Amino acid sequence: MVYLDxxxxxxxxxxxxxxxxxxxxxxxxxxxxxxxxxxxIKKLIERGVIERYTIVLGKSARPNEIAFVVLELEKPVIEDxxxxxLEYVSRNLAMLxxxxxxxxxxxxxxxxxxxxxxxxxxxxxxxxxxxxxxxxKNVSVHYIKDFKKGEEIKGLLMGI
Amino acid sequence: MVYLDxxxxxxxxxxxxxxxxxxxxxxxxxxxxxxxxxxxIKKLIERGVIERYTIVLGKSARPNEIAFVVLELEKPVIEDxxxxxLEYVSRNLAMLxxxxxxxxxxxxxxxxxxxxxxxxxxxxxxxxxxxxxxxxKNVSVHYIKDFKKGEEIKGLLMGI
Numbered sequence: 001m002v003y004l005d006x007x008x009x010x011x012x013x014x015x016x017x018x019x020x021x022x023x024x025x026x027x028x029x030x031x032x033x034x035x036x037x038x039x040x041i042k043k044l045i046e047r048g049v050i051e052r053y054t055i056v057l058g059k060s061a062r063p064n065e066i067a068f069v070v071l072e073l074e075k076p077v078i079e080d081x082x083x084x085x086l087e088y089v090s091r092n093l094a095m096l097x098x099x100x101x102x103x104x105x106x107x108x109x110x111x112x113x114x115x116x117x118x119x120x121x122x123x124x125x126x127x128x129x130x131x132x133x134x135x136x137k138n139v140s141v142h143y144i145k146d147f148k149k150g151e152e153i154k155g156l157l158m159g160i
Numbered sequence: 161m162v163y164l165d166x167x168x169x170x171x172x173x174x175x176x177x178x179x180x181x182x183x184x185x186x187x188x189x190x191x192x193x194x195x196x197x198x199x200x201i202k203k204l205i206e207r208g209v210i211e212r213y214t215i216v217l218g219k220s221a222r223p224n225e226i227a228f229v230v231l232e233l234e235k236p237v238i239e240d241x242x243x244x245x246l247e248y249v250s251r252n253l254a255m256l257x258x259x260x261x262x263x264x265x266x267x268x269x270x271x272x273x274x275x276x277x278x279x280x281x282x283x284x285x286x287x288x289x290x291x292x293x294x295x296x297k298n299v300s301v302h303y304i305k306d307f308k309k310g311e312e313i314k315g316l317l318m319g320i
Binding site for chain 2: 017
């Protein structure tokens with residue numbers, strides 16, 4: 001990773017919270033000249049630290065409840081089939097709006113992050129869309145009841 | 161969730177990719193009058209669909225490799241202790257810069273998302289900071305080798 005000093009980190013933290021802050025507002029909060037802030041942001045963009053700007057979804061549009069799901073499929077007789085089937089299942093999962101993240105792991109499992117408005121809806125979605133997949137061997141559902149870090153993921157990943 | 165029509169979704173998609181787009185650029189891309197775009201964005205903010213604006217970290221500042229870790233602790237003789245210990249361990253994990261997300265699950269497990277520049281560094285970080293926790297019963301490491309959706313999480317969650 002690139003080297004970031006304290007001022008770089010402070011600037012990133014402010015922009016992370018509110019990317020619409022003006023240079024003069026940031027200058028005031030960090031007690032540094034506007035020219036310094038301007039130069040640092042320019043450098044952060046040039047160095048590939050800041051890639052782009054995006055939106056965070058608000059409470060009315062993001063899932064309240066989140067679960068990590070680990071999906072294991074039966075090993076078929078024809079070994080070559082498993083790879084293709086994992087690819088097919090993970091691509092289908094990725095198309096669901098309730099599924100925020102899908103990845104294939106080294107151990108031939110599929111990881112998904114599923115979000116919904118309520119716990120009931122979340123479990124129903126997992127039941128209907130994941131547990132019902134043919135050849136499912138095991139589905140571990142890790143419903144997160146309490147976030148200590150990274151809860152903003154709810155407003156950052158979009159199913160649509 | 162709130163009701164979003166096709167135009168709302170199109171606007172959200174554009175802003176998600178680049179929140180710095182001007183009203184006139186969006187108007188051109190979506191082939192709608194500027195006044196419509198302006199009104200819709202205003203409404204999306206008022207309705208709590210768009211909460212705020214943030215930055216996406218670039219390749220030079222985000223982890224290349226990601227793993228989901230599920231941590232299970234031994235059940236102690238004094239039952240009351242487990243809750244406190246889970247709280248203590250998850251808070252400590254949340255302080256590590258390589259740990260992007262930490263949550264406690266209903267089944268008394270801790271879920272963490274760990275990121276690093278290389279797979280070696282990732283496994284080392286999990287070895288040193290998670291597997292070494294006293295009373296660990298089981299640590300499942302799900303190293304994601306291939307994302308189908310949500311890979312942008314790498315640039316959205318910050319350990320700092």
